[in-house]
Amino acid sequence: MTAVGDVRRRRIDELAARAGQVPEGEGGVSLTRSAFRRLRRNPVAIIGAVIVVVFLVVAALAPWLAPRDPLAQSLLSEIRPGFIPGSQEGYPLGVDNLGRDLLSRLIWGSRQSLLIGVVSTVLGVAVGMVLGVLAGAFGGWVDTVVMRFVDIMLSIPGLLMAISISVLLGQNQYALMIAIAVTQVPIFARLLRGSMLVQRGSDYAVAAQALGVKRGRIVFGHVLPNSLSPVIVQGTLSLATAIIEAAALSFLGLGDPDLARPEWGAMLANAQSFLSIRPELAIYPALCIIVVALGFTLLGESLREALDPKFRR
């Protein structure tokens, strides 16, 4: 009897002590943090994140991970017209037509592909956001001018635009990044402007106005932070597109002319002459592109879910 009472009393004391404390995380749980929490519980997000992280690690550690020099030629004596040696001792995925280790080239290639994807997307998001904020914040004729400009950009097919720009800027990796970035700009400009327009008419924006808050403060302090989530999601998804586009441009011969930097798209392009004798030369880089793109897409999609207000709380 007394034992039970003691236990109960102790339990109540414990609860009472805990009730007085500020719950963990102290004070507010921001939406970003709760979105992250939801993200961690989503298996799709975990898969996407694992894929992305694996490729990032591989890219970062390429010099240590690659078994061989991606440029060194070997097994040259075995390469004959119509025959390229496949997997063998020391060359797990075989060599390409010039006797370079395929696995090492794939590992080094991840650096270049991810770099181009990330830099061009960041560039595209940055410029697109500036245009979107201009249009969304000012409205009126600024909006009209910016949006017609964006419409013109959108009306040109993305790849065509990228090809024209990389031809125009000359053949180097920076031209490639800029070309891909330019195709991303109108997407982000439109997206941000659209969500800013929605948020600008929202109750809290009007409420802030009714409290005499300055327009700049309303735009940057209230409207913009609430308009960002579709941009973040689209950014992740665009990374996948950017990597594919980079590969496509390289495939078309508009990529980095510096052969010292292996790149998946260029490897794919190179492999097409040997498809009949060694299809693996094309399959492996293509698989890398697909898997990385899939990783970013899965992550982006689950980010969209996590940030969606419908899933909040």
Place this chain on the structure above:
Amino acid sequence: MSGAAAAGRPSGAPVLEVDDLAVRFTRRGEADTSAVDGVSFAVSPGETIGLVGESGCGKSVTSLAVMGLLPRRNVQVSGSVRLDGRELIGADDATLRGLRGADMAMVFQDPLSSLNPTVPIGTQVTEVLLEHRDMTKKEAADEAARLLDRVGIPDPLRRLKEYPHQLSGGMRQRALIAMALSCSPRLLIADEPTTALDVTIQAQILELLRELVVDTGTALVMITHDLGVVAGLCDRVHVMYAGKIIETADRHELFARPRQPYTGGLLASVPRLDSPRGAPLTPIRGSARDTISWAEGCAFAPRCDNAQDDCLTEVAGSTVELVPDGPGRQLRCRHPLEHPPAAAGATASGAAR
């Protein structure tokens, strides 16, 4: 009327004088829509007035026009709105921004959507303080905690760090009221502040508003369709229909002796504690869409039980005007409800019908 309303009050000049306010929405290729027409009222310090009417009668547009929050494009605002004698219609944006939040503030209907979901409550409260009052961030934070405490939010220091979705509905509305009161405005407009809240919270919020009016002498304009709110809070009531004021009276007068058949209908359609169990409510016929323009006659005539031929302009030769109707009352009706001198209050609307 603004002068008349203020004259009898010892508190002095009215804080807000609205005179012949009209708001028209214009659209290219379409006839203008008149949302508010010829609305006049005044509020003195410490006084609470109610703007009452059903959805679409122009209550909210009136309040937005007073605050200068209507978009400029495609909206025509005419008449006069004076805050402490200063004309607001036609004032430039910077002037209005300086007044909003500092001298006049507004509490909106939906407390969740009126708070920015991505910003902690504290930031949103201090923002107003930093904007209008010369305060350092530290002072503003202290003041914000004091404000939350004053509107009855427990543990304000913790709440300041929280986000709107972590607060309950009543607490959010309290936070919004705290923001509105942060600079001790002379005028507070509350646009259906209790509609999104449940009944017990409604009562708390109304009690809070009443305390604040008494304590600070703020003039309060209460916009509502809830006659219970009016009965509990307002000194004077203006009933609006289709953009015009159709009846004005002191609260007790209005509830005891509604004169406009519309007001009578509103009162009859609210359940009463003293009515017999199971007694049916008497709704007003039709809906707010069954209306004619004021130019054609009384807009309420199509739904009115008392309507007669001369409610139409065509027959009477003139539109229905808002005319004085006894001490402190105004009425826009040719065939008002009549009340026997005695025992009128008990059966207010029932007898008249």
